[in-house]
Amino acid sequence: MPLTESNAEPPFDVLRVSHVELGVRDLDASRAFYEDALGMVVTAEDERGMWLRGLEDTCHHALLLRRESPGKCLRIGFRVRAEADLDAVARYFEGRSAEVTEETPRGQGRTLHVHDPFGTPLAFYHRQDAVERHLQRYDRYRGAAVQRLDHVNVFAAELQETYDWLAGELGFRVSEYTETAEDTPRLWAVWLHRKGNVHDIALTNGVGPRLHHVGMWVRGEMDVIHACDVLAASGMGAAIERGPGRHGISNAFFLYLRDPDGHRIELFTGDYRTLDPEFAPIRWDLDDPRRQTLWGHAAPKSWFDEGSQFEGLEPRQPRLPVRPVVAR
């Protein structure tokens, strides 16, 4: 596959994927999972929801749990580099006849709500409220000690088109990708970033758009192991869906969890920098089992099939009907 040229002068400058809004049923159950087992910090809670951040965050929230539409993903948040970029966002989407709604949500500056060309609900903003950083409050570290949000991974029904839009229009850059083993290989999955590590957003071929998982950054392998021990000791052991193990792609040491509403969370550590121009995207063959799992066990079927639907969006069958061989 000829990789799309990343747009070096995108219409606006996306800094990073910066928060996710998830629908949940029971905030107490969510708090036990995210605060006690994952070690995230609760910034605020009200009758509508709960705002959480990582231990190193000075931003108001990396995760917004809304007490509505349990199991749905309500929105993905994109940071832009400057306030002026927000005007460019408005121009860009309005120029494509997309509806743009402006709001100022709790804990966040001026925000533009839009849908991407595939129907995914997005929020664009430049800043959140600054709050106290707990990075050196080691006396409060718990469980996985999540430091920050790293990325999102979504199922894309129109994978090539979604990728073309993110890279060719918005200037996302490819770090790694998977192709089918055909004579004319087709793109099966792709890892895209703006912030200079492996990804801000990854696309996987599948029934979509749906959210596959939210990736949370942890300091190292020992925090992942401690999270497993704490989950087991707290009666939440069933939350562990896959891992721990190491991905060939991204080199990440991973653990996949399902939160009390079924949203998938990845604890993630161990990727690398992608800033240098001589870094070339890494190609993986869809049939290479080391791609998914450098070591560790085959993913369960749920991991391939299940994801959080986006609110108000009916997922579509993938254009590319190929599935990976489930390893071993």
Added chain:
Amino acid sequence: MPLTESNAEPPFDVLRVSHVELGVRDLDASRAFYEDALGMVVTAEDERGMWLRGLEDTCHHALLLRRESPGKCLRIGFRVRAEADLDAVARYFEGRSAEVTEETPRGQGRTLHVHDPFGTPLAFYHRQDAVERHLQRYDRYRGAAVQRLDHVNVFAAELQETYDWLAGELGFRVSEYTETAEDTPRLWAVWLHRKGNVHDIALTNGVGPRLHHVGMWVRGEMDVIHACDVLAASGMGAAIERGPGRHGISNAFFLYLRDPDGHRIELFTGDYRTLDPEFAPIRWDLDDPRRQTLWGHAAPKSWFDEGSQFEGLEPRQPRLPVRPVVAR
């Protein structure tokens, strides 16, 4: 089940289970596995086999790989506390009409070869030759950096009887055990020790006697993870059979590997001391999934079914036909 009283004054004093002799086909393949990936130290090699030890060992070998009967376990070695205990070993077995052969194998003092009442080939000895300890040769640490042999685990066809012999005669003490959930529970598995941690030998109900695995002690979780990475990078990733994960029983953080001849090796860390008299054996129900896996994934079928046969011994069907529910 009323646990057998451990014999407080056994006929001879077993210090610990101290080495295992395994039949292998190709010493070069074995060396790649045990030296490069597990980080063991080769003490000696000749046309008959290879002698290996852990990094902290001053003993000549914890593992003897013999170039014969590939895939068979040839013998399990038991250390006794004093030279005089060897005479007591001879008297004990000869008094029960068992054949006792005396040898002085390479790297080992006076050694008595016997078969236990169930046919398992054992070696009793007091000492091995002293060799250089590599504990502080950190420049030579590789892979899992195995420190020492910790235990063996065997399938027992006559589990209750084997346990009765080890505890009631030889003075092994129970740390943990699994019973069936019947009205009159029956012993399904048991962990027995002489040296004061969780086990020197564990018995699992099954087609036996067969060797289930040899447990090698590593310093911590990071050495297990590095071993996985090294195995994957060296083209030996298929050796990983199960894990990493944590057992409920023993609290061990574990990884199960299959060596090039199919012998199962456990990398093992994180158990506890059992010296104090108020420590009471821990009972697990056969149907409790946390027993096998406090967290981590269900064991594959091979882990339940396969093991190394002992040379010259036809394994028998277990008296207790009950099988554990494979979790999930």
Added chain:
Amino acid sequence: MPLTESNAEPPFDVLRVSHVELGVRDLDASRAFYEDALGMVVTAEDERGMWLRGLEDTCHHALLLRRESPGKCLRIGFRVRAEADLDAVARYFEGRSAEVTEETPRGQGRTLHVHDPFGTPLAFYHRQDAVERHLQRYDRYRGAAVQRLDHVNVFAAELQETYDWLAGELGFRVSEYTETAEDTPRLWAVWLHRKGNVHDIALTNGVGPRLHHVGMWVRGEMDVIHACDVLAASGMGAAIERGPGRHGISNAFFLYLRDPDGHRIELFTGDYRTLDPEFAPIRWDLDDPRRQTLWGHAAPKSWFDEGSQFEGLEPRQPRLPVRPVVAR
């Protein structure tokens, strides 16, 4: 130095050094240190004191903090293997005209209080009350997550004689030792054990008898580092006296702390087994800087000079006036 032969048939069988009683001023301050930062479990507290244990302990206490004689060490506890050994303890000390007092302290069975020939107050007993083990209560793990007591280290004024008594009479075995670099070397420090790792009790030449430190076992290096972070975040950073670093002797990764009353606590991990007969005691030269510190920085003067006095015992000047060269 010709090492004293360890008495293979001692008058009674010491299982291990099993608890220490320390005088403290303020139990709230002690609790913040031992429970919050060291992660120990409080078994009981009353107007007289506080009883603490490690996370893996089923014994009632590894540490007894008494609200009297702040800064003094009140007693060191020795476990014996069997109840009958207690009668032998009484006979042994009474036969040497030593006063033996029998008590049944809180949480402990029949206990004999004696002074060793050098005036050190000791308690001998066979068992403590069994309490719940918190080993798998990972949701309650805090700070250093201390697992159990490992050893004590004392300054001895009559080092050779104290060693002769422990080894030659009580059957303690030597793992490592330090000699002066004289033509006729003299013993300067010695590590002695009963339980089969590096030590239950170590002796260091100095003004004594005084308690140098209590060694608490932790799972690994990461728990030590987390303890440092928690201490710093909790305003207890000044408790760190030395380390982290690695000793040449014992191979331990160490951190030395001073509790709120000045008692020195070592967080300790990474030593080795000493059960095998071919293991030979390791000799270090007093002038070898790697002995103290395989790597890491020279110990501060306080570490060489300060210790907890034993209640009712005036420490004496050492017979051997030699001091180590403080490295660098």
Added chain:
Amino acid sequence: MPLTESNAEPPFDVLRVSHVELGVRDLDASRAFYEDALGMVVTAEDERGMWLRGLEDTCHHALLLRRESPGKCLRIGFRVRAEADLDAVARYFEGRSAEVTEETPRGQGRTLHVHDPFGTPLAFYHRQDAVERHLQRYDRYRGAAVQRLDHVNVFAAELQETYDWLAGELGFRVSEYTETAEDTPRLWAVWLHRKGNVHDIALTNGVGPRLHHVGMWVRGEMDVIHACDVLAASGMGAAIERGPGRHGISNAFFLYLRDPDGHRIELFTGDYRTLDPEFAPIRWDLDDPRRQTLWGHAAPKSWFDEGSQFEGLEPRQPRLPVRPVVAR
């Protein structure tokens, strides 16, 4: 101190500080240090020098050891985002009457050699040759397993002016800074970045310009501890100058080493992201001991005083004669 506004539209876009050139006497000694103990990968060696990179690098070199001017720092390399930025670099320096020399050094594209306004020799370039990434060659990991270069730290004699130039002209952003405790505080040290973590370059008040250290990124604390063990086992223990410990500033877990020519290398892990606009620079008081050492021991005098001179540049006395209180 009012912090200088970072220039949001600098004349050229610096991507990151990307390599350092050091003068050494003996390449074999350097190789033992950088390859065996630090785990770096040797890309090339010839009679003039040795080119090394980190395990995750696809770039040709992060470190160039030149066989000339031992103990001197010969140049610091700056990556620019696009080839066109190099033209802007040339215009910028020529416009300030600075000499600009164009070269194409081994393993590197078109390169401009200049001196900054304070005399520091710099290399600007867009790309290096792409080489094989060893990130997943875990079988080759050794010692500290250095992943990549993270930053440089330099003594600045004209600290405020140097900072003004880097921030106000080149667009570097401040993450943390130290001020004197005067009524009109003066800047004493500052951490500046382009790539979005804590720093690419830090300035410390002192005799300068001199190179204080090169910061190499490692995966975590266990790699630092293994590096200490390997250095000690290899007879290079004297290379350890300070640490391990944790800085209050940057939150880094650190170890400072001196290479065979006296150049100071920091092993560094555990800082945080600084991309979000609400992240505000963190101010430290020069007299706050937690700034230098959240925990761990006071730095030795050599750490405050010594550094590598830049080739051809006579260091100057600092304008600000204030020194930090050496903690404890």
